[in-house]
Amino acid sequence: MATSTPKALAGEERPSPSPKSGGQGTGRSRRSALLHRLDVKGAPYTFVAPFFVIFAAFSFYPLVYTSWISLHRVELATLDSMTWLGLDNYIALWNDSRFWNALQNTITIGIISTVPQLLMALGLAHLLNYKMRNSLFFRVASLVPYATSVGAAALVFTMLFERDFGMINWGLGLVGLGPVDWEANKWPAQLAISTIVIWRWTGYNALLYLAGMQAIPAERYEAASIDGASRWKQFTHVTVPGIRSTIVFTIVLSTIGATQLFGEPLIFGQGPNGVTGGADNQYQTLGLLLYEEGWNNYQMGRAAAIAWAMFLLLVLVFVVQRMIARLRSRTS
Amino acid sequence: MSSLGSMRAKTVAAAAAAAALLLVVGCSSNDSTTGGSKKDGKVVITMGMYGVMGFKESGLLEQYEKEHPDVTIKAEIAGDEQTYYTALQTHLAAGDGLKDIQGIEIGRAREIAETRADKFADFSKAGGTDHFLPWKQSQITTEDGKVLGLGTDSGAMAVCYRKDYFEKAGLPTDRDKVSQLWAGDWKKYVDVGRTFKKNFQGGRVAYMDSVSGLFNAMVYGYSEQYYDEQGKLIYDKNPAVKEAWNLSADAADAGLSAKLRQFQPGWDPGLANGTFATAVCPAWMLSHISEKAGEQNKGKWDVAQAPKGANWGGSFLGVVNASPVKKEAQDLVAWLTAPEQQATIFKKLGNLPSSKEALDREDVKNVTSEYFSDAPIGQIFGAAAKEIPDKQILGRKDGAIKDTFTRGLVLVEQGTARDKAWNTTVERIGKAVG
Numbered sequence: 161m162a163t164s165t166p167k168a169l170a171g172e173e174r175p176s177p178s179p180k181s182g183g184q185g186t187g188r189s190r191r192s193a194l195l196h197r198l199d200v201k202g203a204p205y206t207f208v209a210p211f212f213v214i215f216a217a218f219s220f221y222p223l224v225y226t227s228w229i230s231l232h233r234v235e236l237a238t239l240d241s242m243t244w245l246g247l248d249n250y251i252a253l254w255n256d257s258r259f260w261n262a263l264q265n266t267i268t269i270g271i272i273s274t275v276p277q278l279l280m281a282l283g284l285a286h287l288l289n290y291k292m293r294n295s296l297f298f299r300v301a302s303l304v305p306y307a308t309s310v311g312a313a314a315l316v317f318t319m320l321f322e323r324d325f326g327m328i329n330w331g332l333g334l335v336g337l338g339p340v341d342w343e344a345n346k347w348p349a350q351l352a353i354s355t356i357v358i359w360r361w362t363g364y365n366a367l368l369y370l371a372g373m374q375a376i377p378a379e380r381y382e383a384a385s386i387d388g389a390s391r392w393k394q395f396t397h398v399t400v401p402g403i404r405s406t407i408v409f410t411i412v413l414s415t416i417g418a419t420q421l422f423g424e425p426l427i428f429g430q431g432p433n434g435v436t437g438g439a440d441n442q443y444q445t446l447g448l449l450l451y452e453e454g455w456n457n458y459q460m461g462r463a464a465a466i467a468w469a470m471f472l473l474l475v476l477v478f479v480v481q482r483m484i485a486r487l488r489s490r491t492s
Numbered sequence: 493m494s495s496l497g498s499m500r501a502k503t504v505a506a507a508a509a510a511a512a513l514l515l516v517v518g519c520s521s522n523d524s525t526t527g528g529s530k531k532d533g534k535v536v537i538t539m540g541m542y543g544v545m546g547f548k549e550s551g552l553l554e555q556y557e558k559e560h561p562d563v564t565i566k567a568e569i570a571g572d573e574q575t576y577y578t579a580l581q582t583h584l585a586a587g588d589g590l591k592d593i594q595g596i597e598i599g600r601a602r603e604i605a606e607t608r609a610d611k612f613a614d615f616s617k618a619g620g621t622d623h624f625l626p627w628k629q630s631q632i633t634t635e636d637g638k639v640l641g642l643g644t645d646s647g648a649m650a651v652c653y654r655k656d657y658f659e660k661a662g663l664p665t666d667r668d669k670v671s672q673l674w675a676g677d678w679k680k681y682v683d684v685g686r687t688f689k690k691n692f693q694g695g696r697v698a699y700m701d702s703v704s705g706l707f708n709a710m711v712y713g714y715s716e717q718y719y720d721e722q723g724k725l726i727y728d729k730n731p732a733v734k735e736a737w738n739l740s741a742d743a744a745d746a747g748l749s750a751k752l753r754q755f756q757p758g759w760d761p762g763l764a765n766g767t768f769a770t771a772v773c774p775a776w777m778l779s780h781i782s783e784k785a786g787e788q789n790k791g792k793w794d795v796a797q798a799p800k801g802a803n804w805g806g807s808f809l810g811v812v813n814a815s816p817v818k819k820e821a822q823d824l825v826a827w828l829t830a831p832e833q834q835a836t837i838f839k840k841l842g843n844l845p846s847s848k849e850a851l852d853r854e855d856v857k858n859v860t861s862e863y864f865s866d867a868p869i870g871q872i873f874g875a876a877a878k879e880i881p882d883k884q885i886l887g888r889k890d891g892a893i894k895d896t897f898t899r900g901l902v903l904v905e906q907g908t909a910r911d912k913a914w915n916t917t918v919e920r921i922g923k924a925v926g
Contacts, residue, residue: 236578237584239586256923323758324758324762341906344902436899439899439902439906455574455578457892
């Protein structure tokens with residue numbers, strides 16, 4: 161036993177070289193070369209695999225399944241029985257005034273919340289960019305609204321905008337103006353919802369702008385001031401062009417956010433009125449319409465069709481945006 | 493060295509990929525258990541409920557456990573019925589995540605009976621369950637006679653009113669006289685409102701909280717509401733619905749409503765600050781009013797008989813067929829909904845029994861509410877419950893239809909012409925239930 165083992169071991173060891181010492185020709189070394197190649201070529205894929213496996217399960221599969229559902233009549237109570245409809249859900253959506261109303265509301269709320277928000281963020285970033293005491297405090301403070309949950313923020317604003325006992329109507333009463341029924345009327349309601357969005361996102365965008373501004377070399381400002389440019393001229397001719405790519409980025413982010421607007425109007429309306437975006441759908445966004453069809457009327461097929469319509473809409477917006485950008489770069 | 497390093501990396505990567513796969517596979521594994529179990533004579537029963545159904549709050553579950561040492565009850569209570577029901581539906585569809593006993597709200601009863609009857613145990617042969625009001629039992633019975641659950645509370649209605657405001661409007665304050673003012677006809681209730689509005693001295697107080705309370709009370713007083721007996725939708729043709737709509741619109745046009753929405757934020761401060769004088773109130777609403785109107789309004793509220801009997805709300809307890817402890821769960825449900833236990837809940841929490849026997853008990857009849865000026869709520873609601881039509885025809889989408897009518901009436905309150913609001917409402921319902 162004792163003598164045979166080393167011999168057998170040695171006999172096995174000798175013809176097997178390490179992969180790096182060459183020795184091609186034998187099956188074993190070919191296998192190790194293959195292993196090596198797999199290691200070099202395959203390992204990166206293995207490393208990224210977890211993300212893609214999860215992506216496939218939680219993003220791609222739902223996406224495909226949603227599109228499949230959107231071609232059927234499916235109710236939440238009986239998810240297991242589907243009736244094939246083809247494109248009927250989409251055709252019905254196209255002919256549904258509620259869809260166009262929700263689309264219009266999404267666009268108007270999007271505009272009256274995004275435009276002032278980004279302008280204010282730009283101004284705020286400009287102020288934060290000055291050298292001042294406690295600047296860190298103000299920078300952190302501007303991020304606080306973003307850190308609060310949508311639910312909490314929307315709830316507080318809902319109480320502020322309450323008709324009978326809200327603080328805003330109380331304030332209006334103090335200066336001699338009549339109370340406004342914020343929730344019941346279209347534009348006041350949309351304005352109130354926009355306020356919540358603006359409050360939450362202005363500081364966040366301001367910090368993004370601030371980061372962009374700090375990357376602008378100080379010499380440009382010095383040169384500008386030597387040329388006699390005022391603060392305002394510096395802002396419009398140095399700062400804004402300097403952070404153009406950041407501005408584009410925030411516009412893209414805000415557009416996505418505005419298209420998916422959901423939590424603020426839902427809580428603002430409270431209960432059944434939130435889901436429908438007011439008694440007259442006066443502030444129902446696409447997100448709310450989706451929720452109403454899916455979780456109020458339990459029509460999953462129709463809800464899925466709305467989800468896809470929203471997705472296609474975003475794609476359309478970006479195609480148009482790219483086309484405009486390309487046209488502009490061609491003309492300039 | 494490098495090959496050893498890459499070996500380790502490979503192992504890590506493989507482990508990560510395997511973990512990710514496991515995560516995914518784990519999500520789709522389907523072992524349709526309900527959480528309940530029976531082992532060595534020890535029984536665990538799980539319950540899914542919502543809101544204040546009263547079984548846990550009144551200590552009845554603990555009492556049952558004490559009387560049956562082998563039984564452990566695990567109750568899970570969701571605050572919001574809408575969320576609860578959405579989850580229940582997905583659990584039923586997936587056959588996973590269910591509890592042995594599930595609460596069923598009245599607005600969902602028909603949908604369950606029509607689409608999920610095979611998932612729930614039949615109580616029709618359980619015996620000892622013939623003590624319910626006839627209309628209550630019929631709500632959860634399928635066409636072929638299966639009883640899918642047993643009734644908990646019911647929603648017989650009365651009118652809650654503020655005595656102090658009635659006095660300021662020169663109206664009687666005694667509850668019997670107030671009941672007389674509108675006895676037999678909801679129209680008279682609105683007429684009293686006109687008098688109230690004309691004569692009320694002292695500040696801006698509306699006669700009623702919202703016209704949708706009135707609408708519900710009227711509609712739910714009929715056997716046929718939004719569906720006929722064959723299950724056909726008749727919400728747009730039923731004269732009862734149209735009559736309720738018109739009277740509610742009259743009240744709105746006359747400016748009798750505070751234009752609040754029940755159970756939504758503006759309503760609670762309205763109760764606390766006393767911005768309205770009456771509210772049509774099912775028994776289960778009393779606890780909400782007393783809680784939100786607060787100590788400062790104690791004794792100012794009172795309860796009068798509603799013009800006509802009607803039922804708004806109420807729940808059931810069902811047992812799922814997949815339960816491994818079906819028999820024990822059914823026994824528990826039968827006990828929890830027995831007259832004695834229903835009486836206990838009424839005395840402690842004010843949820844009105846749906847059991848005829850319970851309503852006839854002396855200790856139920858004698859219940860009074862201290863907050864509501866010692867009103868004999870046992871008698872008032874007990875009498876109202878017996879006035880409810882014996883047959884209550886429910887439909888699959890009752891809840892959604894009711895909500896849409898409520899929204900339509902909000903439109904009227906906000907100034908839209910009633911015919912236009914009616915057409916909008918009918919169109920919306922057509923889209924929601926079509």
